[in-house]
Amino acid sequence: PAAVRDRLRIAIQKSGRLGEPSRALLASCGLDFRESRDRLFCYGETLPIDLLLVRDDDIPGLLADGVCDLGIVGRNVLAEQAAGRAAEALPEVARELRTLGFGGCRLDIAVPDGWDWSGPAQLTGRRIATSYPHLVRQWLEGQGIAADVVLLSGSVEIAPRLGQADVICDLVSSGATLAANQLRPVLTLLQSEAVLAGPVRAFTDARAELMALLLRRMDGVLRLRD
Ligand code: ATP
Ligand code: ZN
Numbered sequence: 425p426a427a428v429r430d431r432l433r434i435a436i437q438k439s440g441r442l443g444e445p446s447r448a449l450l451a452s453c454g455l456d457f458r459e460s461r462d463r464l465f466c467y468g469e470t471l472p473i474d475l476l477l478v479r480d481d482d483i484p485g486l487l488a489d490g491v492c493d494l495g496i497v498g499r500n501v502l503a504e505q506a507a508g509r510a511a512e513a514l515p516e517v518a519r520e521l522r523t524l525g526f527g528g529c530r531l532d533i534a535v536p537d538g539w540d541w542s543g544p545a546q547l548t549g550r551r552i553a554t555s556y557p558h559l560v561r562q563w564l565e566g567q568g569i570a571a572d573v574v575l576l577s578g579s580v581e582i583a584p585r586l587g588q589a590d591v592i593c594d595l596v597s598s599g600a601t602l603a604a605n606q607l608r609p610v611l612t613l614l615q616s617e618a619v620l621a622g623p624v625r626a627f628t629d630a631r632a633e634l635m636a637l638l639l640r641r642m643d644g645v646l647r648l649r650d
Pocket of ligand 2: 479480481
């Protein structure tokens with residue numbers, strides 16, 4: 425049985441692209457915090473809603489383990505967890521509750537500039553470097569294409585030049601990084617932005633009301649931003 429809790433805990437990115445906009449959004453919702461000295465935990469002062477400041481990649485796992493109740497994370501990160509769980513026939517543990525309108529980017533396949541792109545079938549037998557192995561495998565399977573996925577945790581865009589892979593699948597916003605590495609985006613696997621991620625099943629303790637309150641306020645803030 426799940427533990428009964430009377431405070432809501434939200435995981436957000438500690439720094440990086442989503443850290444500041446996430447905190448700004450929560451502040452706009454009327455939340456304020458006292459930060460712990462190690463800058464890992466923020467205690468909610470006016471409402472019993474606390475923050476955990478973490479690496480974005482850790483957020484889906486924290487939700488899955490029930491360490492946090494909500495998270496602000498890129499759809500790309502959440503979808504990678506979902507694809508990984510689906511591949512192992514595990515149930516979904518988190519879902520998108522709201523789209524937040526910042527952190528926009530695409531998960532794109534990019535090929536060397538010199539390639540004459542004719543479509544996904546061209547990837548057959550090729551090596552695809554990515555930090556999103558489950559999403560890429562799921563997509564390849566859907567397309568009926570057999571290709572090798574090379575897992576890299578960073579600097580994916582230099583893999584073709586290093587001979588580690590033929591093409592890449594990576595996050596793109598302006599495309600400048602791709603261009604600088606003589607790569608060209610040819611198709612989009614996922615349109616991403618920051619989302620509020622939460623439980624698949626509703627809370628049955630005090631967190632239910634706190635979550636409803638937060639969602640009401642967030643909807644008000646997001647409507648004004650449109
Ligand atoms: P952390 O230290 O938390 O692991 P990180 O380096 O993995 O940080 P960021 O680069 O800050 O993460 O990206 C966080 C999220 O921002 C991404 O998962 C994605 O949803 C979004 N994002 C928007 N534009 C881009 C982009 N051009 N490149 C990478 N991520 C982007
Ligand atoms: Zn990360």
